[in-house]
Amino acid sequence: MKRLILMSAIAAAATAVQAQDNTTTAPQNTEITAKNAWLKVGLNAGLPVGDASAISILTIGADIRGQFMSTRHFGLGLATGYNHYFGDDPVPDFGAIPLALMLRYYPKAQGIFVGADIGYSFFTNVPGLTGGFTVKPQVGYHNYDWNFFAFYNHIFTASPADDVQSVGITAAYNVRFNRNRK
Numbered sequence: 001m002k003r004l005i006l007m008s009a010i011a012a013a014a015t016a017v018q019a020q021d022n023t024t025t026a027p028q029n030t031e032i033t034a035k036n037a038w039l040k041v042g043l044n045a046g047l048p049v050g051d052a053s054a055i056s057i058l059t060i061g062a063d064i065r066g067q068f069m070s071t072r073h074f075g076l077g078l079a080t081g082y083n084h085y086f087g088d089d090p091v092p093d094f095g096a097i098p099l100a101l102m103l104r105y106y107p108k109a110q111g112i113f114v115g116a117d118i119g120y121s122f123f124t125n126v127p128g129l130t131g132g133f134t135v136k137p138q139v140g141y142h143n144y145d146w147n148f149f150a151f152y153n154h155i156f157t158a159s160p161a162d163d164v165q166s167v168g169i170t171a172a173y174n175v176r177f178n179r180n181r182k
Helices: 001-019 050-054
Strands: 038-049 057-070 074-087 093-103 113-125 131-141 146-157 164-177
Touching: 001 131, 038 050, 038 074, 050 057, 050 164, 057 093, 057 164, 074 113, 074 164, 093 131, 113 146, 131 164
Parallel strands: none
Antiparallel strands: 038 057, 038 164, 057 074, 074 093, 093 113, 113 131, 131 146, 146 164
16 A cells, blocks of 8 residues: 555656646746745644544644745645644644655646645654654645645554554645735
């Protein structure tokens, strides 16, 4: 199952890159400006699934993402934040702090997008576990100011029985460094 999820995430990222053609993409721009880079600040809520549903009843969190649009349709960046898992008695609450590469494919300037975060999540308040490899595929809607998306988050640990999985939704606001529109 882990291999299937990992291969799906890699295939989605590769497809997003391959789907671009030279007639619809902007020239490569390595200079970071207010027109091609911004922060995304958001809140998320989710439900633990799989084995995690036996130890947690709900997760809420905050997302912070720095995004750079390498072409008109493909964005990459760094994602972090904090996800708080409310423990199910007698398991105490615990947290996860992701540090991940963010990959996004935007077919149009406004509309549907697909993406994935791939990285590592650090656990808080989990004796014996420090964290694990994270894959978080997403599908959502975006416009100039907002991103709304559904996600599946899987944190792979050394012991598959300790993996943490959740599904949820996120609403994020694009914080621009310069409010002048294109």
